Amino acid sequence: MAQAIFRIWRGGSDGTGAFVDYTTEVSEGMVVLDAVHKVQADQAPDMACRWNCKAGKCGSCSAEINGNPKLMCMTRLNTLDLTAPVTVEPMRAFPLIKDLVTDVSWNFRVKPGVKKFKPRKPDAADGTWRMAQRDIDRVQEFRKCIECFLCQDVCHVVREHKKHDEGFIGPRYFVYAAALEMHPLDTEERLRDLKDTQGLGYCNITKCCTNVCPEHIQITDNAIIPLKERVVDRFYDPVTRLLRVLRS
Amino acid sequence: MAALKTYSYDVLVIGAGGAGLRAAIEAAGQGVSVGLICKSLLGKAHTVMAEGGMAAAMGNVDDRDNWQVHFADTMRGGQYVNNWRMAELHAKEAPDRVRELEAWGAVFDRTPDGKILQRNFGGHRYPRLAHVGDRTGLELIRTLQDHTVYLGVTVHMEHTVIDLLMDDGRAAGALAYDRERGRFHVFSAKAVILATGGVGRAYRVTSNSWEGTGDGHGLAYRVGAELIDMEFVQFHPTGMVWPPSVKGILVTEGVRGEGGVLKNSEGTRFMFGDIPDNYKPQTAADAEEGWRYTQGDKSARRPPELLTRDHVARCIMREVKAGRGSPHGGVFLDIAWIKEKIAKAPEHIKRKLPSMYHQFKELADLDITQEPMEVGPTTHYIMGGIRVNADTQESTVSGLFAAGECAAGINGANRLGGNSLSDLIVFGKRAGEYAAAQARVQRAPTLNDAAIDAAMKKSLEPFDRGHASGNPYKIQSDLQDTMQDLVGIVRLETEMQKALSRLADLNARAEASGVDGHREYHAGWHTCLDLRNLLAVSEAITRSALERKESRGGHFRDDYPDKDPAFSDFNIAVSQDSSGAMQVSRISIPEMPSELKQIIVDQQQ
Numbered sequence: 050m051a052q053a054i055f056r057i058w059r060g061g062s063d064g065t066g067a068f069v070d071y072t073t074e075v076s077e078g079m080v081v082l083d084a085v086h087k088v089q090a091d092q093a094p095d096m097a098c099r100w101n102c103k104a105g106k107c108g109s110c111s112a113e114i115n116g117n118p119k120l121m122c123m124t125r126l127n128t129l130d131l132t133a134p135v136t137v138e139p140m141r142a143f144p145l146i147k148d149l150v151t152d153v154s155w156n157f158r159v160k161p162g163v164k165k166f167k168p169r170k171p172d173a174a175d176g177t178w179r180m181a182q183r184d185i186d187r188v189q190e191f192r193k194c195i196e197c198f199l200c201q202d203v204c205h206v207v208r209e210h211k212k213h214d215e216g217f218i219g220p221r222y223f224v225y226a227a228a229l230e231m232h233p234l235d236t237e238e239r240l241r242d243l244k245d246t247q248g249l250g251y252c253n254i255t256k257c258c259t260n261v262c263p264e265h266i267q268i269t270d271n272a273i274i275p276l277k278e279r280v281v282d283r284f285y286d287p288v289t290r291l292l293r294v295l296r297s
Numbered sequence: 298m299a300a301l302k303t304y305s306y307d308v309l310v311i312g313a314g315g316a317g318l319r320a321a322i323e324a325a326g327q328g329v330s331v332g333l334i335c336k337s338l339l340g341k342a343h344t345v346m347a348e349g350g351m352a353a354a355m356g357n358v359d360d361r362d363n364w365q366v367h368f369a370d371t372m373r374g375g376q377y378v379n380n381w382r383m384a385e386l387h388a389k390e391a392p393d394r395v396r397e398l399e400a401w402g403a404v405f406d407r408t409p410d411g412k413i414l415q416r417n418f419g420g421h422r423y424p425r426l427a428h429v430g431d432r433t434g435l436e437l438i439r440t441l442q443d444h445t446v447y448l449g450v451t452v453h454m455e456h457t458v459i460d461l462l463m464d465d466g467r468a469a470g471a472l473a474y475d476r477e478r479g480r481f482h483v484f485s486a487k488a489v490i491l492a493t494g495g496v497g498r499a500y501r502v503t504s505n506s507w508e509g510t511g512d513g514h515g516l517a518y519r520v521g522a523e524l525i526d527m528e529f530v531q532f533h534p535t536g537m538v539w540p541p542s543v544k545g546i547l548v549t550e551g552v553r554g555e556g557g558v559l560k561n562s563e564g565t566r567f568m569f570g571d572i573p574d575n576y577k578p579q580t581a582a583d584a585e586e587g588w589r590y591t592q593g594d595k596s597a598r599r600p601p602e603l604l605t606r607d608h609v610a611r612c613i614m615r616e617v618k619a620g621r622g623s624p625h626g627g628v629f630l631d632i633a634w635i636k637e638k639i640a641k642a643p644e645h646i647k648r649k650l651p652s653m654y655h656q657f658k659e660l661a662d663l664d665i666t667q668e669p670m671e672v673g674p675t676t677h678y679i680m681g682g683i684r685v686n687a688d689t690q691e692s693t694v695s696g697l698f699a700a701g702e703c704a705a706g707i708n709g710a711n712r713l714g715g716n717s718l719s720d721l722i723v724f725g726k727r728a729g730e731y732a733a734a735q736a737r738v739q740r741a742p743t744l745n746d747a748a749i750d751a752a753m754k755k756s757l758e759p760f761d762r763g764h765a766s767g768n769p770y771k772i773q774s775d776l777q778d779t780m781q782d783l784v785g786i787v788r789l790e791t792e793m794q795k796a797l798s799r800l801a802d803l804n805a806r807a808e809a810s811g812v813d814g815h816r817e818y819h820a821g822w823h824t825c826l827d828l829r830n831l832l833a834v835s836e837a838i839t840r841s842a843l844e845r846k847e848s849r850g851g852h853f854r855d856d857y858p859d860k861d862p863a864f865s866d867f868n869i870a871v872s873q874d875s876s877g878a879m880q881v882s883r884i885s886i887p888e889m890p891s892e893l894k895q896i897i898v899d900q901q902q
Contacts, residue, residue, distance in 0.1 A: 061817060078540015078661070090770040094821030095814035099338070101506040104546045104656060106435065107341040123659050146477055147818040157339060157446075157454075165447045166402035177396055179411030185404050189429065192404055192436060196340055232402065 051075050053131040055084050058138040059096070061147045069093075070134060075126055081137060082110050082121035085149070097148040105263055108197030112149050113138045118199040118261045140202040156198050159218050162247070163226050167237040184233045191228035191272060193264045196221065200258035200268060206251045217248030220258035220268050227272035230279070244280045249273070301749075302482045306332035306451070307736035308729070309471060309486035311458050312513065314342030315434075315721030316701025316728070317492030318441035319394075323729025324490075325448045329736050332484060333445075334453045334473060336508050340442045343494050343506050344721065347434025348549035348652065349418055350426030351718035353391035357412040359595060362423040364388040368893070369900035371716060373575065374420040374605050375680070375709020376850045376860070378526070378868060381889045382687035383707040387716070387723050394722040395427050403440040405429055417554040417591060419603040420713040422579065422900075424593070431549050431652045437718055456482065458512060459826060460752045461489065461520045461697070462744050468520065468697035469742030472752050476823070479816025481753050485744055487736035490690075490728045491517060491683065491699040496530075496834045498773070498827075500676035501781035504536055504547040513703035515830030517683045518837070518873055522692045525868045525884065526681035526705045527834070528841035529851040531712055532786045534609035536675025538627035543660045545675040548630065548653060550714045552670075553602040555649050556591040557632035558584075559613070560669070561621035567628075568601035571612050575901075576604055588638060607711045607851045610674040614786055617673065627673030633666055642666065674786055678717065679834075680708040680851060681841065684870060684884075690728035693872075696735065700728035710850020759825040762811030769810045769824040776803050776831060784839050788854045796839050804832050840881050841869045 053075045060066020071088045082100055089096045101107040103122045110121040115129065115136050129135050143151035172178045200220035206212045207219055218226075226243060229235050243249040256269045266272070282289060308324040310317045313335035325331045335342065354367040367388035372379055399405065399413065405427050406414040415424045429436040445452075455476040462470040462483070470485040493513030497505025518524055535548040553559075561567050572580050580601050581587035587600025602609065613628050623629050632650070636642035643666035647654050650665070657663045657670060682705035683692050690698045701721045708716065759769070783796035807828040812821040847861035848854050867883040874880045889897075 076541065079542045080660070083542040089820060090768075090774075094764060094768065094770065094812055094824075095819045097818035097820060101337055101341045101343070101508060102346050103506065103543070104346065105659065106432070106652065107337075107345045107506070109337065109341050125660070125662075150477075150818055152477075153338070154454075157452075160443070161446050165443070168400055168402075171400075176400075177412065178399060180404075180407055181411055182407040185407065188404050189406075192429070192439065193432065194439075195345070195435065229402070232404065235402075 051131070053084070053126065054134040055088060056134040056136045057085065057088065057096070057149070059148055060145070062145050066145065068136065068138070075131065079126045080122055081114055081124040081126065081135070084126065085121060085137060097146070097150040099150055106195060108195030111140055111197045111199050111202065113140060118203050120197060120199070120263050123263055140198065142202040142208040153198050155213060156196070156201060156221065159222050160225065162218065163222055163229070164237045164239050164242065166229055166232065166235055168234040169236050178234055180233050187271060188228050188232050190266055191224050193266055194221065194224055195264060197263060199261045199263065203257045203261045205255070205257065206248070212248055212251055215248070216246045217251055220273065222247070223249065223252070223276060224266060224268055224272045227276055230276065240280050240283050243276060244284060249276055249280060302480065303485065304332055304482065305485045305741070306330045307486065308488050308490065308732045309334070309484050310490045310492060311471060312342070312492035312494060312701070312703070313339055313452070314344035314492060314494055314701060315437050315441060315718060316725035317490070318438065318445055319722045319725030320490045320492055320700055320729035320732070321450045322441065322445055322448065323726045324733040325450050327730065327733035329733045331450045332453065332486070333450050334456045334458060334471070334484070336455065336457050336512070338454050339452055340438055342438060343508060344438045345435045346504065346506070346547060347437070347718050348431040348547065349551040349554065350416055350428030350433045350715050351391070351395060351437065351722070352418070352421060352425045352713065352715035353395040353427055353719055354388060354425060355392045355395065355413065355415065355427070357408055358415045358593070359423040362425060365896045366422050366900060367391070367425065369897050370421050371707070371713060372709070372897060374711050374713040376711060377709065377865060378849065378886065379709030380687050380706030381893055383724070385893060386687060387707050387720060390723045391719040394719065394726065398437065398440050398722070401440050401444045403436055405436070416551065417599065417603065418714045419550055419553070419609070420605045421715065426715040428551070431551050431650050433718060437721070453482070457823065457826070458516060459756050461516050462749065463520055464742040464744065467695045467742070470744060472749055474756065476818050479819060479822070483744065483749060485742055487739035487742065488696050488698065488732035490732050491697065491703050492701045492725065492728070493703045495702045496679050496831070497676045499776060499780045499831050499835045499838070500785070501777040502536065502545040503676040504533060504545055505676070510827040511830045511834035513699060514682055514837070515833040517692055517694065517697060517699065518833050520694055520697070521873060522694045522697060523684040523870045523872045524682060524705070524837050525684045525870045526709070526841070527679070527837040527871060528845050528869060529680035529710050530676060530838060531606055531678040531680060531851045532610045532674040533677035534606055534613050534674055535630055535672040537661065538623070538671050538673040539625035540661060546656070546660070547675065547677065548670060548672050549650070552630060552632050552650060552653060554591060555632065555646070556588060556635045556638070557602070557630050558600070558634065559602050559609070560629045560631060561616045562623060563621055567616055568604065568609065568612055572601050572604065573608060580604070605711055606714065607853070610786060611853060613674055623671040625671050627671040629669040630672045631669035633668055678702060678712055680710065680712050681705045688727065689731035690724055691731060696739070698728040698732045700724040710852060756826060759811045759822055762809065764811055764813045764821070767806050767810035769812065769821055769828060772803060772806050772810055772828060773824055773831065776835060779803065780835055780838070784842060786853060788842055788852070790843065790856050793839050793843050797836070800832060800836050800839065807832060836879055837871045840871055840879055844869045844881050
């Protein structure tokens with residue numbers, strides 16, 4: 050059976066971590082997560098990694114594989130060059146906990162800052178609504194998000210500029226906000242928060258987030274740019290501003 | 298002993314999948330304080346894996362559907378050993394629970410007139426499953442999660458419960474550790490809800506994530522609760538069989554609901570050859586009628602691929618054993634063939650089954666719009682679990698509630714696809730409601746410090762013993778082989794007796810297993826602690842399966858291959874006696890009220 054070397058980051062939050070090489074057997078169809086599990090079971094029982102579904106549906110096993118942010122469970126070994134060591138390291142934008150596990154709690158704190166879904170009054174007497182499929186296609190695209198936070202990890206506003214310390218919510222939550230804003234039933238107003246406190250303007254549409262999304266959500270084109278357009282229409286378009294003044 | 302963090306809540310919910318989240322929402326809505334413990338990050342629970350949909354007789358697609366039909370379908374699927382009251386409540390309340398999700402932001406697929414779309418599924422007479430493509434579980438968990446985070450529920454992520462804490466015979470909290478640092482935490486609560494999901498990790502081939510280690514089953518069992526129906530394990534007929542590393546991952550029944558057919562290596566649709574008598578009146582006479590059914594023709598009957606899961610799984614096993622399997626030991630599931638029937642079939646398939654397309658493309662390098670999949674049975678779900686009161690979801694231990702997969706009753710001997718997601722929200726709500734009501738009138742519990750100290754000490758023993766005394770991964774792996782080989786889809790007295798002796802052996806090895814290193818995010822240590830629950834549920838499954846000397850639903854015995862009416866009026870229960878040994882007993886099923894009996898008679902055609 051063939052062998053491959055996995056160069057896996059080991060270490061905790063004390064800053065003394067280093068890559069350790071593990072040689073392990075590989076077989077047809079294996080993904081990176083399989084190799085990590087095999088190393089864990091045979092050579093390093095205390096190695097920390099997150100995983101749940103192993104089918105690209107839960108978004109737990111995010112890591113940087115040969116430098117690329119990916120889900121370990123969806124990265125097949127036959128897409129990698131196994132003649133050289135495969136590096137597996139934790140998401141670098143988040144504080145390290147141990148080995149491949151990072152502290153992603155910031156993401157969970159952000160969500161309640163986006164105003165929640167507020168539906169219009171039901172359309173029918175029985176308390177239900179009517180929506181056309183074509184009107185929800187876009188929202189359904191956003192709701193495919195598995196919250197793997199790879200988009201947050203790769204966003205330079207977070208990774209290099211640390212603007213999340215100042216309120217920037219990151220691509221995941223622009224998608225979340227867009228899903229609510231474009232929900233046909235929703236009546237809440239979120240544009241002012243996006244503009245004033247949540248840092249929508251920091252995004253300079255380099256599409257790094259879109260490129261790493263394992264669900265292939267068109268984060269930049271379908272969520273962020275339309276939100277930016279709505280902000281412009283709402284706050285900066287002279288005609289609508291004039292109309293609003295006249296109406297009020 | 299290590300410093301303890303302590304928390305106090307009115308209601309403590311253990312598990313944050315669909316049932317746990319729904320329970321937390323309900324309890325918080327009743328104005329009590331709620332703590333929610335989850336083993337993983339919030340929103341990652343196994344509920345995300347559910348694909349096909351949630352069953353609710355809303356009648357949006359076929360107005361002949363109503364709760365009575367759903368009730369009868371559920372009872373028929375469960376071979377009439379279900380808790381009929383749970384089946385009744387479930388059928389009646391599921392539509393409201395689904396509509397409520399829409400009010401909380403869920404975005405279901407739509408009918409042409411703008412209502413929630415419903416699809417066909419195995420064992421359901423009419424199109425009944427509200428769905429979002431084939432990622433309904435994700436939609437459910439995200440909707441509940443996004444609703445919960447605004448409610449003031451305190452979520453303790455990546456915490457695992459070691460033991461339940463008791464006060465004078467009543468559930469009073471839990472001892473847990475956090476994964477990050479390995480610290481212990483004590484939770485005191487006036488009522489506790491278990492919503493910990495299933496036990497799939499006791500088997501080698503499973504659709505379950507690492508979390509499915511029977512925690513709630515084990516926790517409840519150890520404080521004296523009864524587990525029932527543990528012999529009924531559902532082997533889903535269609536899991537991936539290749540490549541080896543993904544063996545067991547689920548292939549949704551939705552593939553068959555959309556027209557996918559099962560074929561053996563000879564190209565025969567073998568399901569037409571084996572249709573049980575009680576399903577004959579509802580099953581298509583030929584391929585053409587089956588196809589029309591999947592396309593919404595109300596005069597057509599369903600294809601045999603949509604018979605109940607237990608039956609389809611056994612038929613697949615039979616084909617493989619008879620040498621008519623696919624190259625990697627499964628059979629063929631073909632959806633690509635529908636290009637003979639409809640224009641733009643590849644686009645249609647990608648729209649209806651996006652995550653299946655994605656899953657096969659990325660994990661098996663196979664395009665399901667062009668080629669058939671290879672599939673075989675995978676351990677998917679346990680019908681058995683904690684015995685609960687149908688209305689309140691309280692277990693046989695006061696103050697301890699259970700909902701979702703870890704609770705038993707609604708599904709009887711076999712669960713219909715789609716009844717799980719609706720079970721989560723119907724009974725999650727009820728558990729939250731009744732636990733909150735109880736918590737409001739309960740005094741604050743007094744916890745037994747000595748018991749907490751003893752439990753903490755025991756939890757740390759693996760570090761004292763060290764890795765050399767036994768690798769926990771190896772023990773879990775051996776356990777999986779034991780259950781897969783000896784207490785699997787087809788069971789035999791002699792094999793199960795052998796399993797019992799192996800389990801005793803594995804118990805001894807688990808007691809001796811150890812790890813090196815420190816407590817921070819130590820997967821090996823966690824596995825040591827998980828083994829206790831896995832071994833308890835494995836023994837419960839085996840002993841219950843030995844007791845049921847017949848074949849019914851998910852439980853098939855080669856030595857008793859037929860259903861026996863003598864086994865139709867009781868459930869098998871296990872509980873722990875004072876010596877710590879497992880006792881097996883039979884609990885009579887109460888007589889069904891005449892109006893429910895009448896529904897079943899009326900729906901028999």
